[in-house]
Amino acid sequence: MRAVIVGLALLLSLTACAPTEAVPSGPVALTSEQSERLAVTRFRNFDAGVRAIEVTVPAETGELRLEGWFDYTGGAGYAAVTAAGEPAGLIWWTHEQVATRSIPVDVAPFPLPADGWESGALDPSSTALANAVALVASLGADRPENPQLLAQSDAAWLRSDTVDGTAVDVFLGPSGDSATSAPVDESLRARYWVDESGVLLRFELPQGSSGDGMTSLFTPATGIVIPLTVPGTP
Amino acid sequence: MVTRAARSSRVTVLSSAIVILGLLLAGCAATPGAEKRQLVEVPADAPTISAALDLVAPGGMVLVSAGTYTESVTVDVPDVTLRGTDRNAVIIDGEGLRANGVQVIADGVRVQNLTVVAHTFNGVLVTGMHNANGAQAHNLDGYEKLDPEEFPPLERFEVSGVTASNNGLYGIYAFNSRHGVIRDNYASGAADSGFYVGQCAECDILVTGNVAENNAIGYENANASDSVVIAGNRFSNNRVGLTLLSWYQEAYLPQKSATVVGNLITDNTSADSPAHALGAFGIGIGLSGANTNTLERNLIAGNPSTGVQVTNTEDLASTGNHLIDNALVDNGVDLADLSATRAPSTGTCLVGTIAARVLPAGFGTDCTAASPVSTAAALPELVVPPGVSFLRVTAGRPQPDFAGDSRALPERLPATVDMPDLGSFALPDRSLLADRAASR
Numbered sequence: 001m002r003a004v005i006v007g008l009a010l011l012l013s014l015t016a017c018a019p020t021e022a023v024p025s026g027p028v029a030l031t032s033e034q035s036e037r038l039a040v041t042r043f044r045n046f047d048a049g050v051r052a053i054e055v056t057v058p059a060e061t062g063e064l065r066l067e068g069w070f071d072y073t074g075g076a077g078y079a080a081v082t083a084a085g086e087p088a089g090l091i092w093w094t095h096e097q098v099a100t101r102s103i104p105v106d107v108a109p110f111p112l113p114a115d116g117w118e119s120g121a122l123d124p125s126s127t128a129l130a131n132a133v134a135l136v137a138s139l140g141a142d143r144p145e146n147p148q149l150l151a152q153s154d155a156a157w158l159r160s161d162t163v164d165g166t167a168v169d170v171f172l173g174p175s176g177d178s179a180t181s182a183p184v185d186e187s188l189r190a191r192y193w194v195d196e197s198g199v200l201l202r203f204e205l206p207q208g209s210s211g212d213g214m215t216s217l218f219t220p221a222t223g224i225v226i227p228l229t230v231p232g233t234p
Numbered sequence: 235m236v237t238r239a240a241r242s243s244r245v246t247v248l249s250s251a252i253v254i255l256g257l258l259l260a261g262c263a264a265t266p267g268a269e270k271r272q273l274v275e276v277p278a279d280a281p282t283i284s285a286a287l288d289l290v291a292p293g294g295m296v297l298v299s300a301g302t303y304t305e306s307v308t309v310d311v312p313d314v315t316l317r318g319t320d321r322n323a324v325i326i327d328g329e330g331l332r333a334n335g336v337q338v339i340a341d342g343v344r345v346q347n348l349t350v351v352a353h354t355f356n357g358v359l360v361t362g363m364h365n366a367n368g369a370q371a372h373n374l375d376g377y378e379k380l381d382p383e384e385f386p387p388l389e390r391f392e393v394s395g396v397t398a399s400n401n402g403l404y405g406i407y408a409f410n411s412r413h414g415v416i417r418d419n420y421a422s423g424a425a426d427s428g429f430y431v432g433q434c435a436e437c438d439i440l441v442t443g444n445v446a447e448n449n450a451i452g453y454e455n456a457n458a459s460d461s462v463v464i465a466g467n468r469f470s471n472n473r474v475g476l477t478l479l480s481w482y483q484e485a486y487l488p489q490k491s492a493t494v495v496g497n498l499i500t501d502n503t504s505a506d507s508p509a510h511a512l513g514a515f516g517i518g519i520g521l522s523g524a525n526t527n528t529l530e531r532n533l534i535a536g537n538p539s540t541g542v543q544v545t546n547t548e549d550l551a552s553t554g555n556h557l558i559d560n561a562l563v564d565n566g567v568d569l570a571d572l573s574a575t576r577a578p579s580t581g582t583c584l585v586g587t588i589a590a591r592v593l594p595a596g597f598g599t600d601c602t603a604a605s606p607v608s609t610a611a612a613l614p615e616l617v618v619p620p621g622v623s624f625l626r627v628t629a630g631r632p633q634p635d636f637a638g639d640s641r642a643l644p645e646r647l648p649a650t651v652d653m654p655d656l657g658s659f660a661l662p663d664r665s666l667l668a669d670r671a672a673s674r
Contacts, residue, residue: 036331036332036354039333039354043354043402043623044330046623047330047625047626073620073623142508142509142621142623143402143403143426143508144354144355146355147333147354147355148333197329198330198331
C-alpha cells in the first residue's frame with residue numbers, strides 16, 4: 001500500500017509540473033522541516049548570546065540607523081545611532097528600560113560612557129526608535145517554539161534568498177505573533193530570513209499605516225559584554 | 235592477502251545485493267506474505283533506524299550499531315525492541331533542529347541502550363496520542379485539552395538504559411500511556427524536565443534507577459495517578475527535583491495517589507541548567523493540586539528554597555499527601571504550605587519525618603483539618619542563576635552499557651508491570667547512583 005501511495009504522489013507531482021516548470025512563489029504553507037527551523041529561530045539568538053545588529057528605521061526626519069549588539073542571554077542591547085546619516089548618540093536598552101545619550105559618536109565605545117545618559121521605561125508605542133529596539137529585544141527566547149503549532153498557523157514560506165552570500169529561506173511570521181502582535185494582513189506581518197540551521201540573518205517588519213516598520217540584519221559577535229544596568233549607574 | 239581481500243569484497247558485494255533485494259521486498263511491505271524479520275541490524279541490514287523499522291516484524295528487534303543518526307525515529311510496530319549495541323556511542327542527534335528523537339506510538343515497545351541528544355522537544359516520547367501527522371502530546375501553549383476517548387492510551391512500554399541529554403522540553407516522556415517501565419536512564423540539560431509522566435489514570439508505571447541532573451526539573455508528574463511508583467531515583471542537582479501536579483491542559487484531573495519512595499532529592503541548585511519556565515530554583519519536591527500521594531523514605535536535603543512545597547493548581551487544592559519516614563534536612567525551609575486562600579491544602583500529614591523548619595509552624599502535623607495558609611514571601615530569597623541554553627549544558631559522564639546479550643530477543647512485555655517490593659527501597663544517602671552523576 002505504501003508503494004502505491006508513493007507512486008500516486010509521484011504521479012500527482014509530475015502532473016502538477018507538466019504544464020509549466022513549477023517555480024513555487026509564496027506564501028506557501030510550511031513543511032514540517034521548515035516549521036521546525038522557524039520554531040528555533042528565536043531560541044538560536046538566545047543560544048548565540050550576543051549578536052551584532054544593524055537596524056534601519058524609516059522616519060520622517062530621515063532614516064534612523066543603529067549599529068550595535070543585543071545580548072539575548074542577558075537581555076540588554078547597545079548601539080550607536082545615526083539620523084539621516086549624521087551621528088546622533090548612543091542607545092542602551094533592556095526589555096523594560098531604555099537609556100539614550102545625545103552626544104554624537106561614530107561608533108559605540110567600550111566601556112560605555114559613564115555620564116550623559118537619560119533613562120526611563122521602554123515604551124514601544126512612544127517612538128519608532130523605541131518600537132524598533134523593543135522588537136530587536138523580542139527576537140530571543142530561552143526555548144524553542146512548538147513546531148506543530150507553527151505548522152498549523154498561517155506562517156508561510158515566501159521565497160529563497162541570500163544574505164551576505166548565505167542561502168536562506170524567507171518566512172512570513174504567523175498572525176498574532178508574540179514578537180509583533182502581528183495583524184492578519186500578510187503585507188504587514190514580520191518576515192524572517194533564516195539559514196539552514198535556523199539562525200536569523202535578517203528580520204523585517206514592513207512599514208504599515210502606523211509607520212512602525214523596521215529592518216534588522218544579524219551577524220555573529222564575539223567578546224562583547226553589555227552591562228545589564230542603566231549606564232552611569234552602579 | 236590479495237585472495238582474502240578479493241573474497242571479502244565479493245562477500246561485500248553479495249551482502250549488498252541481499253540488502254538491496256531486502257529493500258526492494260520491503261518496498262512491497264504491506265503485500266500479504268511479505269517477509270518481515272525478527273532481527274534487523276543498522277547499518278548492516280538497513281542504512282537508517284527508520285528504514286530498519288520498515289523491515290522488522292512485530293515482536294522483533296532493531297539493533298543499532300555505534301554511530302550518529304540524524305533522523306527522527308517513529309516506532310510504529312508493536313512489541314518491537316529498539317536497542318543500541320553501545321549506549322554511549324549509538325547517538326540519535328536532533329542537531330538542535332528536529333523536534334523528537336524517538337517517538338513510540340505502538341504498544342509493547344522497548345527502547346534500550348542508546349543516547350538521544352539535542353532535540354527541540356523530546357528525546358524519547360511514548361504516546362497514545364498520534365494521528366497522520368505523527369506523535370503528539372501536550373504542548374507549551376495553544377493546545378486544547380486532549381481527549382483520551384479519541385486517543386486511547388498506549389499500552390505496555392519500557393525505556394531503559396537511555397541517555398537523554400540537551401533536549402529542549404523533556405528527556406524521556408510518557409504521555410497517555412500505561413503499564414510501562416522507565417528504568418536506569420540518565421537525563422540532563424532538559425529545558426523543562428528530564429523525565430515526565432503525564433495524563434494517565436491507573437497508570438501502572440514504574441520509574442526507578444534513573445538519574446536526572448542539570449535539568450530545569452528532574453522528574454515531573456502531571457495528571458498521572460494511582461499506580462505510579464517513583465522509587466530509588468537520583469533527582470539531585472537540577473533547579474527543582476520532583477513535582478507532582480494537576481494541570482488543566484491534560485485529562486484525568488486531579489493528580490492523585492502516586493508513590494514516591496527511596497529517592498535522593500538533594501542540592502537542586504544547578505546553575506549549569508536551563509531556567510525553569512517560572513523561575514523556580516532550589517526546590518526539592520513541589521506538590522501542586524496533588525492528592526493522596528505517599529512520599530516515603532526519601533532524602534530531601536540541601537535545597538535552599540524549600541524541601542517540600544505544597545500549593546494549589548488554580549481551584550484544585552493539594553489534599554491528603556502523606557510524608558512518611560523521610561529525612562528533610564538542611565533545606566531553606568523543609569516543608570512549606572504556599573496554597574492560595576481559594577484552594578487551601580488539607581491533610582498534609584508527616585509521619586516519622588524529620589522536618590526542622592516548617593512554614594507556617596504546625597503545618598503537616600494535623601492530618602485532617604485545613605492547614606493554615608502561608609505565602610511565598612516567607613521563603614528564603616535566592617539569587618537565581620541565569621538559564622543556560624539547553625544545547626550548552628555540560629554533557630554527563632559515560633553511562634553503563636546493557637548488561638545482557640545484546641542480540642538476544644527479549645520476551646514480549648507483560649500486560650502489567652511487575653512492581654518491586656517497595657520495602658526494598660531504604661532511605662538513601664548521597665551516594666545513591668552517584669557513579670552515574672557528574673555532580674556529586
